[in-house]
Amino acid sequence: MHTLVYDDITTAADRVAGHVRPVALAGPTEPGGVHLALELMQHTGSFKAxxxxxxxxxxxxxxxxxxxxxxxxxxxxxxxxxxxxxxxxxxxxxxxxxxxxxxxxxxxxxxxxxxxxxxxxxxxxxxxxxxxxxxxxxxxxSHAYDHPLIAAGAGTLLDEIRRQVPGLDTVVVSVGGGGLFAGVATAARHHGIRTVAVEPENCRALDAAVRAGRPVDVTVDSVAADSLGARRASATAVRAAQQEGVDSVLVPDTAIVRARQTLWDDRRLAVEHAAATALAAVARPGADVPDTAYRPAPGETVCVVLCGANTDPTDLVAP
Missing domain, CATH: 3.40.50.1100 (Rossmann fold)
Incomplete structure (x- = not known):
C-alpha cells in the first residue's frame, strides 16, 4: 500500500490549482485564538472536491x-x-x-x-x-476516503490555511473514514503543526483503530453519521494518527448540535453536523464544551476546519 507523504500533497496542489476554490478564513477577534477555515464554501459544498x-x-x-x-x-x-x-x-x-x-x-x-x-x-x-x-x-x-489520491487532494487544504495564518500551531479536523485527517495530518507534520482529530462518541472508527493498533469495524450512531459514519477508518489515517503531533478527541452529539447552532447564531454559517463536530471539540472562553475537549494553551493559534455545508438548515433555530 502506498504510504502518503508530503510530496503527494504538493503534487496534488499543482494538479488541482485552478480547479478548486482556495479556502477562505474567518479570523478570531483576539490575538492567536481560533480561526475558522470555511471549506464549506468549496465547490459542491465540502472539501471532498x-x-x-x-x-x-x-x-x-x-x-x-x-x-x-x-x-x-x-x-x-x-x-x-x-x-x-x-x-x-x-x-x-x-x-x-x-x-x-x-x-x-x-x-x-x-x-x-x-x-x-x-x-x-x-x-x-x-x-x-x-x-x-x-x-x-x-x-x-473511486473511494470516499481510502485512496492516496483522495487523501492527498484533501491535504492541499493545510498549506492554504498555513499561508493565511502565520504562526499556525494547531489544526482541528473532524474524522469519518479519515481522508481529510490523513491528508491534513501528513502536511501538518511536515510543518511541525499539531493535528487534532475529532469524532462523535458513537462514530469513533479512528479512535477504535488506534486503540486496537489496526483498522477495526465499529457501530455507527450519531447525528453526524451522514458524513462521519464510516464503519472503519483507513489504514492511512490510522498510521497518521499513530505519529507524534496528533491528538484525538471524542464529542457527544449534544455538543455537536450546540456548536452547529452557535455557528448559525454568531456567524450565520449553516454547516452540516460533521463540520460542527470539529468546533465542538475546542474549548473556548465562556463556551460549554465536553470535559474531553482540546484546550489551547495561552497564545496558541488554532484553525478549525468547517468541512461542509450540505445540510437542511430548517432545524436551525433563529435567536
Missing part, C-alpha cells in the same frame, strides 16, 4: 479514465464531489448511497447528472454494491 479533482485528473493524465466513467459509494459529500468532477471531465458518474442519505444530497447529485443508486442503510452496504458495479461494468472505482 479537492480529492475528487485530484483523483480524476491524475487518471486523465495517465490515460486510465474509462469511457464507463467513475463510480463511488458515499454518505453524500464524496459522491457530490465525484459527480461534479466527472461532469468536468465529460464522463458519467454512478453514485451509490445508503437509503438514509439526506434528501438534499440526493437531489444535488441528480442535478450534477449522476446516476444515483440507494442501497441499504449504511455506507458499507453502498460500498459493496459499488464494488460489484465496478467489476461488472469496468467503471473506475
Amino acid at each position: 479537492r480529492g475528487a479533482q485530484n483523483f480524476l485528473l491524475a487518471h486523465r493524465e495517465a490515460g486510465t479514465l474509462p469511457d464507463a466513467g467513475v463510480t463511488i459509494a458515499s454518505g453524500g459529500n464524496a459522491g457530490l464531489a465525484c459527480a461534479w468532477a466527472a461532469a468536468r471531465q465529460g464522463v458519467p458518474a454512478t453514485v451509490f448511497l445508503p437509503a438514509t442519505a439526506p434528501r438534499v444530497k440526493v437531489a444535488r447529485l441528480r442535478e450534477y447528472g449522476a446516476d444515483v443508486r440507494l442501497v441499504g442503510t449504511e455506507y458499507a452496504e453502498a460500498l459493496a454494491a459499488c464494488e460489484e458495479f465496478a467489476s461488472e461494468t469496468g467503471a473506475l472505482a
Whole structure:
C-alpha cells in the first residue's frame, strides 16, 4: 500500500490549482485564538472536491479514465464531489448511497447528472454494491476516503490555511473514514503543526483503530453519521494518527448540535453536523464544551476546519 507523504500533497496542489476554490478564513477577534477555515464554501459544498479533482485528473493524465466513467459509494459529500468532477471531465458518474442519505444530497447529485443508486442503510452496504458495479461494468472505482489520491487532494487544504495564518500551531479536523485527517495530518507534520482529530462518541472508527493498533469495524450512531459514519477508518489515517503531533478527541452529539447552532447564531454559517463536530471539540472562553475537549494553551493559534455545508438548515433555530 502506498504510504502518503508530503510530496503527494504538493503534487496534488499543482494538479488541482485552478480547479478548486482556495479556502477562505474567518479570523478570531483576539490575538492567536481560533480561526475558522470555511471549506464549506468549496465547490459542491465540502472539501471532498479537492480529492475528487485530484483523483480524476491524475487518471486523465495517465490515460486510465474509462469511457464507463467513475463510480463511488458515499454518505453524500464524496459522491457530490465525484459527480461534479466527472461532469468536468465529460464522463458519467454512478453514485451509490445508503437509503438514509439526506434528501438534499440526493437531489444535488441528480442535478450534477449522476446516476444515483440507494442501497441499504449504511455506507458499507453502498460500498459493496459499488464494488460489484465496478467489476461488472469496468467503471473506475473511486473511494470516499481510502485512496492516496483522495487523501492527498484533501491535504492541499493545510498549506492554504498555513499561508493565511502565520504562526499556525494547531489544526482541528473532524474524522469519518479519515481522508481529510490523513491528508491534513501528513502536511501538518511536515510543518511541525499539531493535528487534532475529532469524532462523535458513537462514530469513533479512528479512535477504535488506534486503540486496537489496526483498522477495526465499529457501530455507527450519531447525528453526524451522514458524513462521519464510516464503519472503519483507513489504514492511512490510522498510521497518521499513530505519529507524534496528533491528538484525538471524542464529542457527544449534544455538543455537536450546540456548536452547529452557535455557528448559525454568531456567524450565520449553516454547516452540516460533521463540520460542527470539529468546533465542538475546542474549548473556548465562556463556551460549554465536553470535559474531553482540546484546550489551547495561552497564545496558541488554532484553525478549525468547517468541512461542509450540505445540510437542511430548517432545524436551525433563529435567536
